[in-house]
Amino acid sequence: MELFYFMVFGALSAVVAALELSKNSKDRISTSPAFNSFKNNYLVVYSLMMAGDWLQGPYVYYLYSTYGFGKGDIGQLFIAGFGSSMLFGTIVGSLADKQGRKRACITYCITYILSCITKHSPEYRILMIGRVLGGIATSLLFSAFESWLVAEHNKRGFEQQWLSLTFSKAIFLGNGLIAILSGLFGNLLVDSLSLGPVAPFDAAACFLAIGMAIIFSSWTENFGDPSENKDLLTQFRGAAIAIASDEKIALLGAIQSLFEGSMYTFVFLWTPALSPNDEEIPHGFIFATFMLASMLGSSLASRLMARSAPRVESYMQIVFVISSASLLLPIITNFLVAPSKVKGGSISFAGCLQLLGFCTFEACVGIFWPSIMKMRSQYIPEEARSTIMNFFRIPLNIFVCIVLYNVDAFPITIMFGMCSIFLFVASILQRRLMAISDKPKMESWTAMDPEAEPLND
Numbered sequence: 463m464e465l466f467y468f469m470v471f472g473a474l475s476a477v478v479a480a481l482e483l484s485k486n487s488k489d490r491i492s493t494s495p496a497f498n499s500f501k502n503n504y505l506v507v508y509s510l511m512m513a514g515d516w517l518q519g520p521y522v523y524y525l526y527s528t529y530g531f532g533k534g535d536i537g538q539l540f541i542a543g544f545g546s547s548m549l550f551g552t553i554v555g556s557l558a559d560k561q562g563r564k565r566a567c568i569t570y571c572i573t574y575i576l577s578c579i580t581k582h583s584p585e586y587r588i589l590m591i592g593r594v595l596g597g598i599a600t601s602l603l604f605s606a607f608e609s610w611l612v613a614e615h616n617k618r619g620f621e622q623q624w625l626s627l628t629f630s631k632a633i634f635l636g637n638g639l640i641a642i643l644s645g646l647f648g649n650l651l652v653d654s655l656s657l658g659p660v661a662p663f664d665a666a667a668c669f670l671a672i673g674m675a676i677i678f679s680s681w682t683e684n685f686g687d688p689s690e691n692k693d694l695l696t697q698f699r700g701a702a703i704a705i706a707s708d709e710k711i712a713l714l715g716a717i718q719s720l721f722e723g724s725m726y727t728f729v730f731l732w733t734p735a736l737s738p739n740d741e742e743i744p745h746g747f748i749f750a751t752f753m754l755a756s757m758l759g760s761s762l763a764s765r766l767m768a769r770s771a772p773r774v775e776s777y778m779q780i781v782f783v784i785s786s787a788s789l790l791l792p793i794i795t796n797f798l799v800a801p802s803k804v805k806g807g808s809i810s811f812a813g814c815l816q817l818l819g820f821c822t823f824e825a826c827v828g829i830f831w832p833s834i835m836k837m838r839s840q841y842i843p844e845e846a847r848s849t850i851m852n853f854f855r856i857p858l859n860i861f862v863c864i865v866l867y868n869v870d871a872f873p874i875t876i877m878f879g880m881c882s883i884f885l886f887v888a889s890i891l892q893r894r895l896m897a898i899s900d901k902p903k904m905e906s907w908t909a910m911d912p913e914a915e916p917l918n919d
Contacts, residue, residue: 464808467747470821474754481761491627491768497620501628503680504611505635507567510673511603512636514574516644517666520749521652525659529584539593541863546597548859554598555605555852556697559686563610563848564677570602571674578663578670605851612839612847613684623768625839629832630764637831638757642750649746686845701849710841713895715854718834720888721782723861724881725827728789730865731877732820735792736813738874739805748817755821759828766829767836774833775896781833782889785826789882791819793875837895 493501526536558566573595580592615625651661705711732752737743766777795812809817842850865877 471751478758507673507676508632508636509640510669512640513644514666514670516641517648517662521659521662543593543597544859544862546594547601550598551601551852555848558606558848562683563606564681564683566606570599571670574599575667575670578667581663605848609847626767626836629835633760633831641753701846713891717888717891718854719857720884722858724884726862727865741809752824755824756828759825763829763832775899779889779892781826781829786882786885788819788823789878791816792878
């Protein structure tokens with residue numbers, strides 16, 4: 463492995479360590495023992511859930527290819543996953559609000575465990591069922607857990623500022639450290655112990671089962687809208703009214719879709735961008751480097767959110783501009799650096815520059831997650847939190863399905879340019895959100911829905 467990779471990884475490690483060790487009283491939030499116990503319980507569960515997700519990611523494509531499926535068949539399987547998340551995500555989000563967020567989190571564990579079990583079959587239909595189950599689970603992972611946390615945090619009377627601490631720690635651990643450890647553990651199972659490409663999925667199922675046991679034993683139930691007379695269509699209508707009538711919620715949904723759409727597209731593009739001539743690159747080590755950069759971003763976010771200024775709505779404008787610029791690097795290097803025509807070999811100079819830009823983008827991702835979580839907790843009404851959050855994912859999933867279906871139709875520079883434009887548009891929308899963020903919060907959706915009956919005190 464080349465010295466360059468070690469230098470980037472070492473530099474990022476040093477910066478993350480320095481950021482964490484140099485925190486002073488201004489960078490830390492004073493909390494209570496009761497909150498610390500609550501926070502640590504959630505972080506353990508969230509880390510187990512993310513371990514179950516991260517263990518699978520690097521081996522899904524590889525497993526399908528070992529079963530003898532080609533690129534087209536595998537692409538259809540991936541589209542099925544995002545498509546099911548789009549079709550069923552809003553339904554399961556509404557059920558989470560109505561039937562309970564704890565039940566939804568347990569459903570996530572069961573659904574994802576079943577998805578892992580399907581990976582033992584080489585039958586295409588069984589694998590397709592597994593992808594559909596995985597899509598449903600993904601919708602629950604990115605809505606039910608956050609909805610439960612926000613509601614439980616408020617129910618227990620903890621200070622609102624403390625919520626940002628839980629968000630930043632969850633991303634630092636779940637999207638950073640756990641991702642790195644999961645990648646190394648998966649590599650150990652598949653390569654070192656030669657247990658085969660299904661082994662990471664079995665390990666993921668075990669972590670999910672442990673997390674489910676903790677949820678069963680230590681979490682209490684909470685709901686969105688507790689009224690029993692609302693069916694799913696009424697909930698959908700109420701969520702749509704909330705989005706349409708409150709510009710802040712609509713802007714937040716657009717910003718989230720633009721950023722996450724670019725992020726998921728980047729996941730498909732970084733490998734061909736760094737090895738256009740089949741250069742030998744250490745995929746696992748580069749993935750770990752990206753996750754380290756994400757940890758750097760979440761560490762920065764925790765510092766920013768611990769202070770009263772700058773506000774989240776303010777600094778996220780800069781984050782989106784930086785992320786937009788970082789994804790322009792493949793286009794810039796394509797014009798300024800003469801492309802190598804030698805097949806194979808090590809990473810090129812242009813590839814090295816792009817890797818630095820991609821690490822910058824991943825740092826922006828690390829800042830984005832806890833920051834968007836904090837803004838969602840401020841602007842999305844509690845009654846329909848899971849429903850609205852899954853509404854946000856509909857345009858995202860449509861966009862990713864289109865990209866997957868046409869991934870070979872456009873040059874890679876066009877794809878990166880499109881992502882860069884989306885991120886710049888997100889910065890413009892974020893500026894608008896900043897301008898109107900001090901407007902009074904919208905009235906509850908029960909008051910806005912003409913068919914909703916008033917709740918009893």
